Amino acid sequence: MALVAGIDSSTQSCKVFVRDADSGELVRSGRAKHPDGTEIDPAAWKDALDTAVADAGGLDDVDAVAVGAQQHGMVCLDDGGDVVRPALLWNDIRSAASARDLVDEVGAQQWADAVGVVPLASITVSKLRWLADNEPTNADRTAAVCLPHDWLSWHLGGAGSLDTLATDRGDASGTGYFSAATNTYREDLLELGMRGRKPRLPRVAGPSERIGETASGAIIGPGTGDNAAAALGLAAGVGDVVVSIGTSGVVSAVTDVGAADPSGIIAGFADATGRQLPLVCTLNAARVLDATASLLGVDHDELSSLALSTASDGLVLVPYFEGERTPNRPDASGSIHGLRLNNSTPGHLARAAVEGLLCGLADGIDALRAAGIETRRVLLIGGGAKSAAVRELAPAIFGVPVVVPEPGEYVADGAARQAAWTLAGTAEPPQWASARARTYEADPTPTIRERYAEAASRP
Numbered sequence: 001m002a003l004v005a006g007i008d009s010s011t012q013s014c015k016v017f018v019r020d021a022d023s024g025e026l027v028r029s030g031r032a033k034h035p036d037g038t039e040i041d042p043a044a045w046k047d048a049l050d051t052a053v054a055d056a057g058g059l060d061d062v063d064a065v066a067v068g069a070q071q072h073g074m075v076c077l078d079d080g081g082d083v084v085r086p087a088l089l090w091n092d093i094r095s096a097a098s099a100r101d102l103v104d105e106v107g108a109q110q111w112a113d114a115v116g117v118v119p120l121a122s123i124t125v126s127k128l129r130w131l132a133d134n135e136p137t138n139a140d141r142t143a144a145v146c147l148p149h150d151w152l153s154w155h156l157g158g159a160g161s162l163d164t165l166a167t168d169r170g171d172a173s174g175t176g177y178f179s180a181a182t183n184t185y186r187e188d189l190l191e192l193g194m195r196g197r198k199p200r201l202p203r204v205a206g207p208s209e210r211i212g213e214t215a216s217g218a219i220i221g222p223g224t225g226d227n228a229a230a231a232l233g234l235a236a237g238v239g240d241v242v243v244s245i246g247t248s249g250v251v252s253a254v255t256d257v258g259a260a261d262p263s264g265i266i267a268g269f270a271d272a273t274g275r276q277l278p279l280v281c282t283l284n285a286a287r288v289l290d291a292t293a294s295l296l297g298v299d300h301d302e303l304s305s306l307a308l309s310t311a312s313d314g315l316v317l318v319p320y321f322e323g324e325r326t327p328n329r330p331d332a333s334g335s336i337h338g339l340r341l342n343n344s345t346p347g348h349l350a351r352a353a354v355e356g357l358l359c360g361l362a363d364g365i366d367a368l369r370a371a372g373i374e375t376r377r378v379l380l381i382g383g384g385a386k387s388a389a390v391r392e393l394a395p396a397i398f399g400v401p402v403v404v405p406e407p408g409e410y411v412a413d414g415a416a417r418q419a420a421w422t423l424a425g426t427a428e429p430p431q432w433a434s435a436r437a438r439t440y441e442a443d444p445t446p447t448i449r450e451r452y453a454e455a456a457s458r459p
């Protein structure tokens, strides 16, 4: 029996899932936590990976491995391959003004046409501009720039010369200097971000290309960004909208036609199979529930019960706890609207937190629909999908049926499926049985959306 391993190095943790390469059956798994913060020494990801691999019983008997990881993180390497400074993660908003500068210099429509992405604080090119303007010495020392998954794959393969760095089009498309439409780097935009400097970039491997070998002889697949890996893990098809409630809230769909949205709401990313992955991402998702539970002094199950046992009654929570990316309001904060004596209860606050989180994601679904993307049903994943209140309330707020696959790690599964594909050398990824799933349906509740839209539009 050939074994493959999929790794998910996400914002909060690292997960390793070992599966049978032919059937996809789960053999064993492991996990480890990442430190908190939006600026992280990549060595912490490596430590967590080593712990998670050990927790999963090691990888010595595994034939192929691939890494899915949080997108956009800026990993700068010097000539010798050492990191120049801690990585700035996708949710680090210090680069918001740099993003605005880049949009002013080039134009939003021009960015969308060139790379499918209008720079925001999250996008790698904005972080590089921040580096060039605020830490010019570090920018000068930067011989190569790569992403979290590129760096981990490179280390799995022994971290040789910078020439051996590799990425895939799924993750490259989140940098702001790679076009998913033409499958080429726009080195001119990288140079613009770096104010004239030209660090080297990872080679962009094909969707199932071998990029190296681990010390124990396992083939390394190209890996990808976590959202592209999730779509592959779920085998998302036409009409499927994947909604992930992790640290980020993500709404995405696999399509043939890419996005070029000058409003910046939809990012024109690539998927992990050679297609496109238009995507809307919010900064505030599962942690909205974490924060509300902590505010109320309850755990997640109690928060969910409170929300489900209380009817909506005019209280609106706008969840911009960490500023917001979509809409682009990096300096915003969370707010509560419509407090009255009769709705000033823990239950109403719990309900408003779940509804606020879901309304932000529903706006993302609407944006995909308005762009002509079929939105027949939602596949709901991520840590937040473990909340019964999220699952129960989502279909009414999203206005479409919500399919919740059994609790799992679909990013790690996508990476494992890619590893199996790389191992097989076939034209298409292997067909693995779909996870068991439950479908939730409900009549739409437009009033909740309208109340939220009114509150969220206030400055």
Ligand SMILES: Nc1ncnc2c1ncn2[C@@H]1O[C@H](COP(=O)(O)OP(=O)(O)O)[C@@H](O)[C@H]1O
Pocket: 010, 011, 012, 013, 245, 246, 247, 248, 286, 287, 289, 290, 300, 301, 381, 382, 383, 384, 385, 386, 387
């Ligand atoms: N039962 C639950 N209800 C709501 N949120 C939960 C529950 N269990 C875990 N979470 C939250 O889910 C988040 C982790 O989800 P995950 O998808 O792994 O995130 P990431 O991929 O960003 O690391 C954490 O913020 C955690 O508190």
Ligand SMILES: O=C(CO)[C@@H](O)[C@H](O)COP(=O)(O)O
Pocket: 010, 011, 012, 069, 070, 071, 072, 090, 122, 174, 225, 226, 227, 246, 247, 248, 249, 250, 279, 281
């Ligand atoms: O920035 C994005 C997508 O554009 C995020 O989705 C990151 O990729 C982090 O993902 P999670 O750790 O929240 O899953």
